[in-house]
Amino acid sequence: MAYLLEHGFTRGQAGRTLFLRKIGKQLLIAQIYIDDIVFGATLDSLSYGFANEMKYEFEMSMIGELNFILGIQVKQTNEGIFISQSKYAKDFVKKFGMEGKTHARTPMSTSIKIRTNPTGKNIDPTLYRNMIGSLLYITASRPDITFSVGVCARFHANPKESHLTAVKRILKYLSATVDYGIWYSKDSNLTLVGYSDADWVESANDRKSTSGCRFYIGGNLVVWMSKKQNSISLSTAEAEYIAK
Template sequence: MESVNVVIDDAVSEGESVENCDRDGDLISSSDPTEPSMSESSLGKPETPEKKTLPQDRDKDPKEPSTRQAPRGWYERLTSYLKEHGFSRGGADRTLFIRHVDETITIAQIYVDDIIFGSPLESLAYEFAECLKQEFEMSMVGELSYFLGLQVRQTEDGLFISQSKCAKDLVKRFGLDSKKHTRTPMSTSLKLGRDPSGKIVDPSLYRSIIGSLLYLTATRPDITFSVGVCARFQTDPKESHLSSVRRIIRYVSGTVDLRIFYSRNSNLDLAGYSDADWAGNADDRKSTTWGCFYMGSSLVAWLSKKQNSISLSMAEAEYIAAVSCCTQLLWMKQMLSDYGISQGTMTIFCDNTSAINISKNPIQHSRTKHIDIRHHFIRELVESHVISLDHVSTNNQLADLLTKPLNRLRF
């Protein structure tokens, strides 16, 4: 979703109106009838008699394109058509298409059969829409208001994105709409673990709740950490885990109208906040990496992920978290370069001075020699001024939200 957020923020910052169009009908009608069906794989090998046939495919004509292959056929056909009309495909995101006409740019982001697009000139946006309608059965939805389940409201000052309807449906679906709201998604006094002696609950129900909450994190960074922690126990959920996800839903119930705002007065400079919760996992003592990434004043991406290895110190956990944030910023920098937008030195804010000093010290010593060499590429980025790792006080560390449960005053 961060690629969509970047496209929207770039368009809003440039004063563009973001438009939306959708393909009519199902994807199978968009496939080229001359394409091979799923019975003829891309390697040219015929389907073997032993291969299991799905129930929905038993009565189908073998020459008819499979619905499982239709999205790829539609995307390849659309890609060829856009390239023929002067669009180039993005290097960082292959579903992004860009066309430069003189000094004006037209951007189109493809997501299966939904397309969002924008241009500083309304005539170019209109030309793009008409171009698609001539070749494909497209419905011009107009100004972007709903996309992939996201509700969008465009104003003179900027653009709001939310999932209010999804949040309300989620709360009602799991029967918690009449329950008391909570002020935070997770208790600060609770350390969730495997709980081997706990009461077993229905795994299907638990996974259904987790899946719904994970979808909601597309616009809700405030629940990303809590949902990620609870998602670790889907194989063997217990009553304590179910109570925790229900608390998250009760929190969502009281905050259904929270939105992300993209300002038209924002710049396009990239910056990130990096943080880690040292040995926060109660079962394997691994740390949690969290980062949030801004274009100007707009939040466009965030991550909360358990680290792959055990850190021996807080400085090491913070250092590894900063490296993860570097990779995300580099990807976003490459994506903006496709728009023709260059970046100077990008800043990552970290609240651990030891981690900052490690990134600036080219000498390996006893306290850092055990750190995997793949994490040290941040030193080269700092030396070449691609990345600047700066200190921020813990009270101003925005990434704290996604590394640990916070009390309601800090939350």
């Protein structure tokens, strides 16, 4: 990292391991994870030059075009890039014995609210937390389960059988949609568009609302979020105002 900072790179605001080098109107981006570097540029010559620079300064090799990293699959075509975690999702579903089970059409019921259940049957909290941790990682490419996983994660301190049932429903949905992911089209424009919304008193425990948002560059989804609000909204208008 010190080498990059000494040779024209600056740290990106999105993370401490993201580095940017601007050369006129061109841009070179490098992301470091332990001893791996993923990089790309607006010109192929910048990418090849950076690869040669790294091989000259450090004992490392160029693997080639990125297609898999940290459990995330990357498929690059002339039309765009598709990222998914299908292999990770399949292994996860199989690990917790949900392979071949009846599929669910949605990750969470719209009629049953999950709440604390002091009198409910206790379950293994380690198992529950492992499942939640794995699901949270899958949300890196699956915004469709972000809200459901976030709700279930609220009960990791003292999970009950009813909470585990809700998590298993997410797994049943995931089992039917393991090949889902996010498509980034090369033909998209660079217009930044954001959407936000909120439910009202969604939480059955404290009556707090949940905010949700998505941001697109052109038609490409780049940021998504689901978070319970810090205060209790007294109306749907107030809940939506807080979300924005």
